[in-house]
Amino acid sequence: MASVLVLNGPNLGRLGSREPDVYGSQDLGALEAALTAEAAGRVSIDLRQTNDEAELISWLYEAVDTATPVILNPAAFTHYSYGLRDAAALVTKAGLPLIEVHISNPHARETFRHTSVISGVATGVIAGFGFGSYRLALVALLTPGG
């Protein structure tokens, strides 16, 4: 495992100023720094964000084609994107781990957030720990035997 793709969906580019009561006051740069520190040179962190569903799907194809594990925060796509689900399934069906993460705990929020169409094809799900959700996902990927 040379690198880990850390993929972020819509509106996560606004972390830092977006609903800080829910998502905290740190931005994606701080997340990348935290994950790079956690990786401690064992893997490189390739962190990306897009508001575009097609682009996010193309990055999942790239994960398959390059055999790269994925940490995915699908953001609002979590709740309705069957296209993203099918692309996520390509990753896990290829035998690669894909960990779904959320900064908040969607189950403690509005009813529409209680459904994830991604979880059923993910390797695992971590939610509710702020940026710690990503860090825990990285620890899981880097821990032999899970």
Ligand code: DQA
């Ligand atoms: C989120 C939760 C989603 O419901 C929401 O649409 C997001 C962020 C989270 O990280 O807590 O954009 O995925």
